[in-house]
Amino acid sequence: MMDPKDCPYYLISRSTLAVTAELKQEFASAGLEGVRPAYLGVLMNLWREDGLSAVELARGAGLEPSTMTGLLDRMERDQLLVRRADPEDRRAQRIYLTETGRSVRKPTLAAVNRTLARVLQGVPAVDLTRIKDTLRRILANTDRAT
Numbered sequence: 001m002m003d004p005k006d007c008p009y010y011l012i013s014r015s016t017l018a019v020t021a022e023l024k025q026e027f028a029s030a031g032l033e034g035v036r037p038a039y040l041g042v043l044m045n046l047w048r049e050d051g052l053s054a055v056e057l058a059r060g061a062g063l064e065p066s067t068m069t070g071l072l073d074r075m076e077r078d079q080l081l082v083r084r085a086d087p088e089d090r091r092a093q094r095i096y097l098t099e100t101g102r103s104v105r106k107p108t109l110a111a112v113n114r115t116l117a118r119v120l121q122g123v124p125a126v127d128l129t130r131i132k133d134t135l136r137r138i139l140a141n142t143d144r145a146t
Contacts, residue, residue, distance in 0.1 A: 030107050030108075038071060042071060046101065054092075
């Protein structure tokens with residue numbers, strides 16, 4: 001039987017859960033109650049380019065379109081974004097940040113940076129580069145498989 005501490009899946013999933021818990025705590029401490037770690041992929045994409053379609057956002061955030069719908073519902077409820085009809089395709093919608101969604105950018109990114117500095121403390125830069133390269137390879141391998 002494999003020891004969980006030697007299983008890459010276990011280590012990746014436990015690390016994700018631990019960092020997510022740290023982010024939640026940091027967001028709450030920063031007064032960002034409407035921002036959730038699950039929102040980061042969407043927010044980062046919209047901060048870079050507002051007015052994306054749900055399909056473009058799902059692709060950019062690495063989520064399934066069905067998952068994206070529920071996430072957008074929650075983000076709209078939390079007043080971070082609005083959906084508007086696409087003027088070029090009435091069947092599609094474009095996603096836009098609200099004033100709140102734009103205003104949380106700096107404090108959210110600062111909270112993310114503080115959290116990452118804390119959880120990555122003691123990890124040499126060369127190792128962090130290697131970790132990111134490895135995770136990108138895993139994502140590329142799994143994208144190719146689906």
